[in-house]
Amino acid sequence: MIKAVIIGAAGRMGRTIAKVIQETEGIECVAGVENTGHPSVGNDLGEIAGLGPIGVKITDDLSLVIKEADVLIDFTTPSSSLYNMELASYFNKPMVVGTTGFEEKQREKILEFVKNFPCVLSPNMSLGVNLLFKLVEMVAGILGPGYDVEILEFHHRGKKDAPSGTALRLGYRIAQALGRKFEEVAIYGRKGEVGPRSHGEIGILALRGGDVVGDHTVIFATEGERLELTHRASSRETFARGAVKAALWVVGKPPGLYDMEDVLGLRDRGA
Numbered sequence: 001m002i003k004a005v006i007i008g009a010a011g012r013m014g015r016t017i018a019k020v021i022q023e024t025e026g027i028e029c030v031a032g033v034e035n036t037g038h039p040s041v042g043n044d045l046g047e048i049a050g051l052g053p054i055g056v057k058i059t060d061d062l063s064l065v066i067k068e069a070d071v072l073i074d075f076t077t078p079s080s081s082l083y084n085m086e087l088a089s090y091f092n093k094p095m096v097v098g099t100t101g102f103e104e105k106q107r108e109k110i111l112e113f114v115k116n117f118p119c120v121l122s123p124n125m126s127l128g129v130n131l132l133f134k135l136v137e138m139v140a141g142i143l144g145p146g147y148d149v150e151i152l153e154f155h156h157r158g159k160k161d162a163p164s165g166t167a168l169r170l171g172y173r174i175a176q177a178l179g180r181k182f183e184e185v186a187i188y189g190r191k192g193e194v195g196p197r198s199h200g201e202i203g204i205l206a207l208r209g210g211d212v213v214g215d216h217t218v219i220f221a222t223e224g225e226r227l228e229l230t231h232r233a234s235s236r237e238t239f240a241r242g243a244v245k246a247a248l249w250v251v252g253k254p255p256g257l258y259d260m261e262d263v264l265g266l267r268d269r270g271a
């Protein structure tokens with residue numbers, strides 16, 4: 001039985017992951033970790049997740065429970081995940097990280113830490129979106145530079161980072177397929193006298209509102225036609241099931257950085 005510790009246990013994703021672990025064979029949750037001062041600390045994770053008591057406590061100190069874990073599942077914030085990865089690196093614990101919004105400098109640190117433990121890091125753990133990553137690459141490669149690319153994402157009002165990690169990954173993959181550098185062509189929204197659209201730019205727009213779990217649309221537009229590819233997540237369970245699948249997969253893997261395409265076996269498959 002694989003023993004998991006959920007970090008960010010009382011958050012939207014943490015609670016959903018606790019529920020999916022309860023329903024999954026071969027994995028059990030042995031502790032939850034929350035932010036210092038969070039009202040859930042000291043409580044039973046099952047109660048917090050709406051499952052009824054399961055005899056698993058929420059603590060605010062990962063170092064107290066890390067030795068019990070076979071795998072850590074972290075959906076928190078970039079600074080928190082980075083701290084937890086440093087601990088995972090010290091204790092050689094496999095990890096699944098779904099947190100988004102890392103900055104370049106933080107990414108560099110992640111690459112250092114993962115020399116000591118296997119880590120699945122992905123901005124989106126759903127099968128549909130990971131297929132979309134491949135599809136947009138294929139479509140961009142076939143349509144070529146004559147099509148304007150725009151990316152639209154829509155998330156609930158509580159989301160902290162913008163644009164979403166998924167939208168950024170979509171843009172990055174499209175830019176790569178078109179031989180462009182994403183950082184040089186990305187335009188984050190438009191306002192005022194921006195003039196005509198420049199050739200090669202990739203527009204990204206982030207919408208926020210209500211309880212939208214996560215929608216992404218990629219538009220390829222040219223004169224006379226446009227192609228739109230849309231993924232809509234209607235429940236966080238799709239991400240949580242992916243995270244639990246990744247947790248089962250990553251235990252026993254050699255140290256290094258992996259993503260959901262490795263877990264789902266999409267890496268070497270032509271789209």
Ligand code: NAP
Nearest residue numbers: 008011012013034035075076080098099100123124125239
């Ligand atoms: P959320 O509801 O805000 O949950 C995050 C939880 O982490 C909160 O309870 C927060 O506590 C806690 N936290 C913050 N700092 C912590 C620390 N140092 N140690 C332990 N816990 C800490 O957010 P969410 O919607 O679950 O999303 C979490 C992250 O996952 C975001 O980056 C989001 O973009 C990402 N996400 C990824 C996927 C995917 O498939 N990869 C899917 C959905 C979401 P406080 O409330 O006290 O800050």
